[in-house]
Amino acid sequence: MSKVTVVIAEDNESMRASVRGLLADEFDIIGEASDGIEAVDLAESLTPDAIVMDVSMPRLGGIEAARRLRQRGCRSAVVFLSVHRQRRIVHDALLIPDSGYVSKSDAGQELADAVRAVTGGASYVSRSLER
Helix, strand or coil: CCCCEEEEECCCHHHHHHHHHHHCCCCEEEEEECCHHHHHHHHHHHCCCEEEEECCCCCCCHHHHHHHHHHCCCCCEEEEEECCCCHHHHHHHHCCCCEEEEEHHHHHHHHHHHHHHHHCCCCEECHHHCC
């Protein structure tokens, strides 16, 4: 059985490395982007099973990048990874079909679970945000 393929879209290089470290044993990291435009281009060319996408990135934010991908027919599941905890931002992100939302402070414990959930057809929200 082949591994789930993942693209990481995160503008902070050290955070991108952390995400890679959290996921690399279980998932096949097939690409990395440092902004939203790059994320859209990579997702369209590589068609990953999932994209782990920061909400706030240069040139194009993660939510808008995911909207563009859906408009263009990309069906990759999306896990939004963010420091933002405001209900409005979480709500806007979860309006994207096949998505989940993980707080960066919860990533160490929850990111792999979130990728598994969204690629399996479920949604996911960090437990700390459900309160």
